[in-house]
Amino acid sequence: MRYWDADWQSIIYGSPDSYLDKIMDLGFDGIYLDRVDAYWRYEEQGREQAAQEMADFVIRLAEYARERKPGFGVFPQNAEELGIQFPDYMKAATGIGIEDLYYGYPRDHEPSPAT
Numbered sequence: 001m002r003y004w005d006a007d008w009q010s011i012i013y014g015s016p017d018s019y020l021d022k023i024m025d026l027g028f029d030g031i032y033l034d035r036v037d038a039y040w041r042y043e044e045q046g047r048e049q050a051a052q053e054m055a056d057f058v059i060r061l062a063e064y065a066r067e068r069k070p071g072f073g074v075f076p077q078n079a080e081e082l083g084i085q086f087p088d089y090m091k092a093a094t095g096i097g098i099e100d101l102y103y104g105y106p107r108d109h110e111p112s113p114a115t
Helices: 006-012 019-025 036-044 050-068 081-085 087-092
Strands: 030-033 073-076
Touching: 006 019, 006 050, 019 050, 036 050, 050 073, 050 081, 050 087, 081 087
Parallel strands: 030 073
Antiparallel strands: none
């Protein structure tokens, strides 16, 4: 997934044939974005701006959707740290799904600690 690439982004949103536009045309009032935290893999490979590019992608996607349908929900999964690094990202997100909040963190198959 090259989320920073304009050609890739055009598949996701911005035209009648894009995924987001088709989802909205079907009457959905929000989207849940999985793998937003995948940016860190690109950081590990030396792409220093990966977090900023992911935040920018989600922000632009949300702005585009809300121009077409005010109040459209955008729910990223994980990557809550982007909200600390980039305040506009947090403003763009309607909410955030956090995987392994109660179970499986820091170890699989074990309850997460209460504190």
